[in-house]
Amino acid sequence: MSAQIIDGKAIAATIRGEIAAEVEEMKTKYNRVPGLAAVLVGERKDSQTYVRMKKRACAEVGITSFGYELPADVSQDELLKLVQELNANSNVHGILVQLPLPDHIDDETILGAISIEKDVDGFHPLNIGRLSMKRRDPLFVPCTPRGCIELLDRTGIEIEGKRAVVLGRSNIVGLPVAMLLLHRNATLTICHSRTKNLPDVVREADILIAAVGRAEMVKGDWIKPGAAVIDVGVNAVDDPTRKKGYRLVGDVAFAEAKEVAGYITPVPGGVGPMTIAMLLRNTLDSAKRELGMA
Secondary structure, eight states, X not given: OOOEEOOHHHHHHHHHHHHHHHHHHHXXXXXXXXXXXXXXXXXXXXXXXXXXXXXXXXXXXXXXXXXXXXOTTOOHHHHHHHHHHHHHOTTOOEEEEOSOOOXXXXXXXXXXXXXXXXXXXXXXXXXXXXXXXXXXXXXXXXXXXXXXXXXXXXXXXXXXXOEEEEEOOOTTTHHHHHHHHHHTTOEEEEEOTTOTTHHHHHTTOSEEEEOSOOTTOBOGGGSOTTOEXXXXXXXXXXXXXXXXXXXXXXXXXXXXXXXXXXXXXXXXXXXXXXXXXXXXXHHHHHHHHHHTOO
Protein backbone atom coordinates (compact mmCIF):
# COMPACT_ATOMS: atom_id res chain seq x y z
CA MET A 1 0.00 0.00 0.00
CA SER A 2 1.38 3.43 -0.96
CA ALA A 3 2.33 5.94 1.70
CA GLN A 4 0.18 8.91 2.60
CA ILE A 5 1.71 11.93 0.85
CA ILE A 6 2.39 14.79 3.27
CA ASP A 7 1.32 17.84 1.26
CA GLY A 8 3.64 20.63 2.40
CA LYS A 9 2.02 23.11 0.02
CA ALA A 10 -1.42 22.61 1.54
CA ILE A 11 -0.17 22.66 5.14
CA ALA A 12 1.90 25.80 4.47
CA ALA A 13 -1.15 27.48 2.90
CA THR A 14 -3.17 26.74 6.06
CA ILE A 15 -0.40 28.22 8.23
CA ARG A 16 -0.16 31.34 6.04
CA GLY A 17 -3.92 31.78 6.45
CA GLU A 18 -3.54 31.60 10.24
CA ILE A 19 -0.70 34.13 10.14
CA ALA A 20 -2.67 36.54 7.93
CA ALA A 21 -5.55 36.47 10.44
CA GLU A 22 -3.20 37.23 13.34
CA VAL A 23 -1.48 40.04 11.42
CA GLU A 24 -4.89 41.59 10.70
CA GLU A 25 -5.80 41.33 14.40
CA MET A 26 -2.51 43.03 15.34
CA LYS A 27 -3.16 45.80 12.84
CA THR A 28 -6.67 46.36 14.21
CA LYS A 29 -5.66 46.35 17.90
CA TYR A 30 -2.26 48.04 17.81
CA ASN A 31 -2.05 49.75 14.39
CA ARG A 32 1.19 47.80 13.85
CA VAL A 33 2.23 45.05 11.47
CA PRO A 34 5.32 42.81 11.53
CA GLY A 35 8.27 43.83 9.38
CA LEU A 36 10.88 41.58 7.77
CA ALA A 37 14.14 42.91 6.34
CA ALA A 38 15.88 40.76 3.71
CA VAL A 39 19.50 41.54 2.84
CA LEU A 40 20.89 40.14 -0.40
CA VAL A 41 24.62 40.38 -1.19
CA GLY A 42 25.70 39.74 -4.77
CA GLU A 43 23.75 38.43 -7.74
CA ARG A 44 23.39 34.67 -7.20
CA LYS A 45 20.29 33.65 -9.13
CA ASP A 46 19.14 31.12 -6.52
CA SER A 47 19.48 33.68 -3.71
CA GLN A 48 17.58 36.28 -5.75
CA THR A 49 14.79 33.72 -6.29
CA TYR A 50 14.60 32.88 -2.57
CA VAL A 51 14.41 36.55 -1.55
CA ARG A 52 11.75 37.24 -4.18
CA MET A 53 9.66 34.33 -2.87
CA LYS A 54 9.98 35.61 0.69
CA LYS A 55 8.87 39.11 -0.30
CA ARG A 56 5.87 37.68 -2.13
CA ALA A 57 4.95 35.55 0.90
CA CYS A 58 5.19 38.60 3.19
CA ALA A 59 2.82 40.57 0.96
CA GLU A 60 0.34 37.69 0.96
CA VAL A 61 -0.02 37.67 4.78
CA GLY A 62 0.27 41.42 5.39
CA ILE A 63 3.85 41.53 6.69
CA THR A 64 5.86 44.56 5.56
CA SER A 65 9.04 43.58 3.72
CA PHE A 66 12.17 45.71 3.51
CA GLY A 67 14.62 44.73 0.77
CA TYR A 68 18.33 45.59 0.64
CA GLU A 69 20.48 44.53 -2.31
CA LEU A 70 24.21 45.04 -1.94
CA PRO A 71 27.00 44.44 -4.48
CA ALA A 72 29.12 41.29 -4.16
CA ASP A 73 32.19 43.39 -3.29
CA VAL A 74 30.54 45.19 -0.36
CA SER A 75 32.88 45.29 2.64
CA GLN A 76 32.13 43.34 5.80
CA ASP A 77 32.09 46.60 7.75
CA GLU A 78 29.43 48.07 5.44
CA LEU A 79 27.27 44.99 5.81
CA LEU A 80 27.68 45.09 9.60
CA LYS A 81 26.64 48.75 9.59
CA LEU A 82 23.43 47.88 7.74
CA VAL A 83 22.66 45.05 10.18
CA GLN A 84 23.15 47.44 13.12
CA GLU A 85 20.81 50.00 11.52
CA LEU A 86 18.16 47.29 11.09
CA ASN A 87 18.66 46.18 14.70
CA ALA A 88 17.74 49.74 15.74
CA ASN A 89 14.74 50.05 13.39
CA SER A 90 11.54 49.54 15.41
CA ASN A 91 9.55 48.71 12.25
CA VAL A 92 11.78 45.69 11.58
CA HIS A 93 10.98 42.60 13.65
CA GLY A 94 13.04 40.11 11.69
CA ILE A 95 16.35 40.36 9.87
CA LEU A 96 17.29 37.84 7.20
CA VAL A 97 20.75 37.91 5.62
CA GLN A 98 20.55 35.54 2.66
CA LEU A 99 23.27 32.89 2.69
CA PRO A 100 25.73 32.06 1.26
CA LEU A 101 27.71 35.29 1.53
CA PRO A 102 30.78 36.08 -0.61
CA ASP A 103 34.03 34.47 0.57
CA HIS A 104 35.51 37.72 1.93
CA ILE A 105 32.67 38.07 4.45
CA ASP A 106 32.60 35.93 7.59
CA ASP A 107 29.11 34.42 7.94
CA GLU A 108 29.46 33.90 11.68
CA THR A 109 30.37 37.52 12.32
CA ILE A 110 27.34 38.76 10.37
CA LEU A 111 24.88 36.28 11.88
CA GLY A 112 26.23 37.01 15.37
CA ALA A 113 25.67 40.74 14.82
CA ILE A 114 21.91 40.30 14.23
CA SER A 115 19.95 41.13 17.37
CA ILE A 116 18.83 37.90 19.03
CA GLU A 117 15.33 39.43 19.25
CA LYS A 118 15.26 39.73 15.42
CA ASP A 119 17.06 36.51 14.49
CA VAL A 120 14.08 35.00 12.61
CA ASP A 121 16.37 32.55 10.79
CA GLY A 122 17.29 31.12 14.20
CA PHE A 123 21.02 31.01 13.40
CA HIS A 124 22.34 33.31 16.15
CA PRO A 125 24.79 31.36 18.35
CA LEU A 126 22.69 32.12 21.43
CA ASN A 127 19.52 30.75 19.82
CA ILE A 128 21.34 27.62 18.62
CA GLY A 129 22.98 27.26 22.04
CA ARG A 130 19.63 27.42 23.82
CA LEU A 131 18.18 24.91 21.38
CA SER A 132 20.92 22.44 22.30
CA MET A 133 20.18 22.59 26.05
CA LYS A 134 17.39 21.15 28.16
CA ARG A 135 14.78 23.63 29.43
CA ARG A 136 16.37 26.54 27.52
CA ASP A 137 13.89 27.70 24.91
CA PRO A 138 15.42 29.69 22.02
CA LEU A 139 13.62 32.85 20.92
CA PHE A 140 13.57 31.41 17.40
CA VAL A 141 13.97 27.93 15.90
CA PRO A 142 15.57 27.67 12.42
CA CYS A 143 12.83 27.66 9.79
CA THR A 144 13.43 24.40 7.92
CA PRO A 145 13.80 22.25 11.08
CA ARG A 146 10.73 23.92 12.60
CA GLY A 147 8.86 23.18 9.37
CA CYS A 148 9.83 19.49 9.53
CA ILE A 149 8.38 19.15 13.04
CA GLU A 150 5.26 21.09 12.03
CA LEU A 151 4.68 18.66 9.15
CA LEU A 152 4.83 15.73 11.56
CA ASP A 153 2.53 17.42 14.07
CA ARG A 154 -0.09 18.52 11.56
CA THR A 155 -0.16 15.08 9.98
CA GLY A 156 -0.81 13.53 13.40
CA ILE A 157 2.48 11.61 13.57
CA GLU A 158 3.52 10.97 17.15
CA ILE A 159 7.14 11.81 18.00
CA GLU A 160 7.45 10.89 21.67
CA GLY A 161 9.05 7.48 22.24
CA LYS A 162 9.69 6.88 18.52
CA ARG A 163 13.02 5.99 16.93
CA ALA A 164 14.12 9.01 14.88
CA VAL A 165 17.04 8.99 12.46
CA VAL A 166 18.45 12.24 11.07
CA LEU A 167 20.55 11.83 7.95
CA GLY A 168 22.96 14.79 7.87
CA ARG A 169 24.52 17.02 10.50
CA SER A 170 24.53 20.52 9.02
CA ASN A 171 24.14 23.57 11.25
CA ILE A 172 21.14 24.68 9.17
CA VAL A 173 19.03 21.50 9.21
CA GLY A 174 20.54 18.29 10.57
CA LEU A 175 21.70 19.37 14.02
CA PRO A 176 18.77 21.70 14.86
CA VAL A 177 16.12 19.19 13.76
CA ALA A 178 17.89 16.52 15.82
CA MET A 179 17.67 18.76 18.89
CA LEU A 180 13.96 19.41 18.26
CA LEU A 181 13.26 15.67 18.03
CA LEU A 182 15.21 15.09 21.23
CA HIS A 183 13.19 17.81 23.02
CA ARG A 184 10.05 15.96 21.90
CA ASN A 185 11.33 12.76 23.56
CA ALA A 186 12.26 10.80 20.43
CA THR A 187 15.12 8.30 20.69
CA LEU A 188 17.62 9.86 18.34
CA THR A 189 20.35 8.73 15.96
CA ILE A 190 22.31 11.19 13.80
CA CYS A 191 23.95 9.67 10.70
CA HIS A 192 26.70 11.12 8.53
CA SER A 193 29.37 10.17 5.99
CA ARG A 194 31.29 8.05 8.54
CA THR A 195 28.27 6.08 9.77
CA LYS A 196 28.82 2.34 9.30
CA ASN A 197 26.05 0.08 7.95
CA LEU A 198 24.01 3.15 7.05
CA PRO A 199 21.05 1.31 5.43
CA ASP A 200 20.66 -0.85 8.55
CA VAL A 201 20.66 2.20 10.82
CA VAL A 202 18.12 4.05 8.65
CA ARG A 203 15.92 0.93 8.59
CA GLU A 204 15.40 1.30 12.36
CA ALA A 205 13.72 4.70 11.98
CA ASP A 206 10.05 5.27 12.76
CA ILE A 207 10.78 8.85 11.68
CA LEU A 208 13.44 9.63 9.08
CA ILE A 209 14.64 13.16 8.33
CA ALA A 210 16.83 13.06 5.20
CA ALA A 211 19.03 16.15 4.79
CA VAL A 212 22.31 15.23 3.11
CA GLY A 213 22.01 16.81 -0.34
CA ARG A 214 22.63 13.61 -2.33
CA ALA A 215 20.06 12.82 -4.99
CA GLU A 216 17.92 9.76 -4.21
CA MET A 217 20.55 8.28 -1.89
CA VAL A 218 17.98 6.63 0.40
CA LYS A 219 16.52 3.60 -1.39
CA GLY A 220 13.16 1.99 -0.78
CA ASP A 221 14.69 -1.01 1.00
CA TRP A 222 16.33 1.35 3.52
CA ILE A 223 12.89 2.34 4.83
CA LYS A 224 11.14 0.66 7.74
CA PRO A 225 7.60 -0.32 6.68
CA GLY A 226 5.16 2.33 7.88
CA ALA A 227 7.84 4.92 8.73
CA ALA A 228 7.33 8.67 8.35
CA VAL A 229 9.85 10.10 5.86
CA ILE A 230 10.59 13.83 5.74
CA ASP A 231 12.81 14.56 2.72
CA VAL A 232 14.62 17.90 3.06
CA GLY A 233 16.93 17.41 0.06
CA VAL A 234 16.53 19.42 -3.14
CA ASN A 235 18.81 18.14 -5.90
CA ALA A 236 18.83 18.88 -9.62
CA VAL A 237 19.27 15.84 -11.88
CA ASP A 238 19.56 15.85 -15.66
CA ASP A 239 16.29 15.24 -17.49
CA PRO A 240 16.29 15.97 -21.23
CA THR A 241 12.49 15.56 -21.32
CA ARG A 242 12.07 18.73 -19.23
CA LYS A 243 12.16 22.23 -20.70
CA LYS A 244 14.93 23.29 -18.32
CA GLY A 245 16.90 20.10 -18.95
CA TYR A 246 16.67 18.97 -15.32
CA ARG A 247 14.20 18.05 -12.60
CA LEU A 248 14.31 18.33 -8.82
CA VAL A 249 14.50 15.26 -6.63
CA GLY A 250 15.02 14.70 -2.93
CA ASP A 251 17.54 12.68 -0.95
CA VAL A 252 15.05 9.78 -0.94
CA ALA A 253 14.18 7.66 -3.99
CA PHE A 254 10.54 8.70 -3.81
CA ALA A 255 8.97 6.14 -6.16
CA GLU A 256 10.53 3.24 -4.23
CA ALA A 257 10.14 4.70 -0.74
CA LYS A 258 6.46 5.56 -1.05
CA GLU A 259 5.66 1.86 -1.52
CA VAL A 260 7.19 1.09 1.90
CA ALA A 261 6.75 4.19 4.06
CA GLY A 262 3.58 5.10 5.93
CA TYR A 263 4.01 8.84 5.26
CA ILE A 264 6.35 10.71 2.92
CA THR A 265 6.97 14.25 1.70
CA PRO A 266 7.40 14.88 -2.03
CA VAL A 267 10.14 17.00 -3.61
CA PRO A 268 9.22 19.64 -4.57
CA GLY A 269 6.10 20.45 -2.55
CA GLY A 270 7.05 19.00 0.82
CA VAL A 271 9.43 20.77 3.17
CA GLY A 272 10.19 23.75 0.88
CA PRO A 273 6.89 25.64 1.32
CA MET A 274 7.12 25.09 5.08
CA THR A 275 10.45 26.89 5.36
CA ILE A 276 8.95 30.17 4.18
CA ALA A 277 5.80 29.65 6.26
CA MET A 278 7.97 29.24 9.39
CA LEU A 279 9.95 32.37 8.49
CA LEU A 280 6.66 34.29 8.43
CA ARG A 281 5.62 32.66 11.72
CA ASN A 282 8.93 33.60 13.37
CA THR A 283 8.55 37.21 12.17
CA LEU A 284 5.01 37.38 13.55
CA ASP A 285 6.17 35.85 16.85
CA SER A 286 8.86 38.54 17.09
CA ALA A 287 6.34 41.34 16.59
CA LYS A 288 3.93 39.76 19.10
CA ARG A 289 6.73 39.54 21.65
CA GLU A 290 7.60 43.22 21.16
CA LEU A 291 3.93 44.19 21.67
CA GLY A 292 3.51 41.95 24.70
CA MET A 293 1.09 39.63 22.84
CA ALA A 294 3.27 36.52 23.09
